[in-house]
Amino acid sequence: MAYGMSVDNSSGRTQFTTEENYSLAYAGSSGTATALTTFPTTSWSGTDFIIARPASTSTGSQGEGYANVGRYYDGTWGSGQLAFPNSNNGNGGGYVVWRELIAQSAASLTPSGYGLVAYGSGGTSASDIIFSATDLDVTAELVGTGIFNGTSGSGTQADPYHQLFTMDASLDQGRYYVLVTNTHQQKVGGAMMTTRIHIDYEFRYDTTPGTILVQSFLKVGSTMTSINHGTEWAVFYVRNGGTVDSNFS
Amino acid sequence: MAYGLEVYSSGNTKIVTIDSRCTRVAASGTTASISNGGFASVTVTGMSNIDSWQVFVSPNSSPSSTLSADFYTVKGTNAFSVFNDMGVSSTFDYFVIRSG
Numbered sequence: 001m002a003y004g005m006s007v008d009n010s011s012g013r014t015q016f017t018t019e020e021n022y023s024l025a026y027a028g029s030s031g032t033a034t035a036l037t038t039f040p041t042t043s044w045s046g047t048d049f050i051i052a053r054p055a056s057t058s059t060g061s062q063g064e065g066y067a068n069v070g071r072y073y074d075g076t077w078g079s080g081q082l083a084f085p086n087s088n089n090g091n092g093g094g095y096v097v098w099r100e101l102i103a104q105s106a107a108s109l110t111p112s113g114y115g116l117v118a119y120g121s122g123g124t125s126a127s128d129i130i131f132s133a134t135d136l137d138v139t140a141e142l143v144g145t146g147i148f149n150g151t152s153g154s155g156t157q158a159d160p161y162h163q164l165f166t167m168d169a170s171l172d173q174g175r176y177y178v179l180v181t182n183t184h185q186q187k188v189g190g191a192m193m194t195t196r197i198h199i200d201y202e203f204r205y206d207t208t209p210g211t212i213l214v215q216s217f218l219k220v221g222s223t224m225t226s227i228n229h230g231t232e233w234a235v236f237y238v239r240n241g242g243t244v245d246s247n248f249s
Numbered sequence: 250m251a252y253g254l255e256v257y258s259s260g261n262t263k264i265v266t267i268d269s270r271c272t273r274v275a276a277s278g279t280t281a282s283i284s285n286g287g288f289a290s291v292t293v294t295g296m297s298n299i300d301s302w303q304v305f306v307s308p309n310s311s312p313s314s315t316l317s318a319d320f321y322t323v324k325g326t327n328a329f330s331v332f333n334d335m336g337v338s339s340t341f342d343y344f345v346i347r348s349g
Contacts, residue, residue: 009253013349015271016254020295022273022347049305049344071307073317103274130273133256133265142270142348145303181342182305184318199318218316230321232303234346240262 005118016131021120023105023130027051027138030099030244033077035086040098049101051140051177051236054085054092054205064158065213067092069178070202073186078202084185092205097244099177101140101236109135137240140177143168144235148201148216149228155217161226162204162213165235169210175245178203178212179234196221201229270349275302277344279309283333290330293345298324303346306331310339 004018016024031040032055040050054067067085069092070078077096078084085092105127111117115134122128129135150163167173188197197220204213214233217224238245253267265271275296280289296302304322311317312335319334320341331341 007254009267009269009349010251011253011268013253013270015265015269015349016273020273020275020347022275025272025274025346073311073313075307075309075311101272103277105274136256136264137258139256139264139269140272141265142272142346145300145348179305181344182307186311186317188314188316197316199316201318229318230323232305232322234303234305239264240258240260 016118018118018120018130021122021130023103023120025101025103025140026136027140027238027241028100028102028107030097030241032095032097034095035078035080035084036072036076039071039075039077040100049179049181050098051101052096052098052180053174053177055095055097056093057205058090058093059207060085060090060092060094062089062091064204065207066205068185068200068202068204068215069096069180070183070185070200071180073184078185079187083204098180099140099238099241104129104132104135107135111135139239140236141239142234143176143237146214146233147228148214148231148233149226150214150216151226155224155226160200160204160213160215160224161217162215165212165214167210167212171237172245173210175238175241176212177236177238179236182231183233199227201231201233203233272346272348275345275347278342280331280341280343282338282340283331284338285333285336288330288332289341290328291343292328294327296324296327296329296345298326301348303348304329304343306341306343308333308335308339308341310337311335312337
């Protein structure tokens with residue numbers, strides 16, 4: 001007879017289940033970064049990924065909105081020329097705050113004290129943990145996802161092609177993070193701005209209160225077209241992050 | 250009546266609410282090198298092409314002189330595929346999450 005534990009909420013969403021050996025993703029280490037610096041790769045083995053947000057709602061000398069947040073094509077953090085928050089342009093306070101999302105099974109947890117701990121079918125080692133309430137402190141909750149294929153907007157620098165994500169006004173907007181690991185920013189050739197090509201799948205924290213633009217476009221000179229990139233995006237809300245996440249208040 | 254799981258931190262802060270979309274990591278890793286114009290399929294048992302499954306990929310060898318964003322993913326039954334049209338061969342880091 002099969003046995004285990006599964007929790008579904010009243011919205012019909014499965015919160016965790018021992019029917020699958022899938023471990024809960026939670027918020028691990030955090031840090032800050034400026035443009036074109038090394039992307040967090042500590043312990044990177046494909047098992048953890050990075051979410052980030054602008055450090056603040058400051059608008060600086062470049063770009064629109066608070067700041068774009070994305071990853072440059074070479075794997076570093078995004079470029080300042082693409083309005084990424086860095087020390088040159090001041091957008092978003094000059095830097096990003098990032099956090100690692102990691103599976104509890106990959107975090108070498110040693111549950112102790114009290115609280116619910118559920119293991120998968122492999123046994124009771126740390127790598128078998130699929131849910132450990134006793135080791136949870138900072139959590140990251142999925143609040144939005146979709147495909148990079150937005151067509152809203154007028155196709156200008158001020159209003160690029162995008163989908164609009166609206167934050168819950170009753171929550172702390174400084175706790176909304178976007179998944180950066182699979183975003184993409186690139187400029188190709190063209191020393192002159194009229195011939196330079198940009199291709200962007202990224203996020204823009206907008207000056208319109210409480211919105212994030214999920215951008216996907218190709219720009220040649222000043223001509224912009226929307227693109228269906230065929231890859232997915234995600235927005236997370238971090239709970240109990242402490243002073244790391246209090247900058248938007 | 251609303252119901253679901255709630256978890257509180259040691260400081261009595263609610264960190265999982267009954268409305269939380271908890272995400273579970275279903276798979277992660279790195280593909281073999283994919284040639285330009287080719288693809289690689291990755292088996293993820295139980296996977297299907299619905300919104301509660303998300304696949305995220307990132308290339309490890311992007312070109313600088315052509316558009317390095319020319320790659321995409323397709324979700325399927327028990328697997329997903331990564332297609333590479335970047336003009337150069339590359340491996341791809343991937344991670345798959347299952348959400349409520």
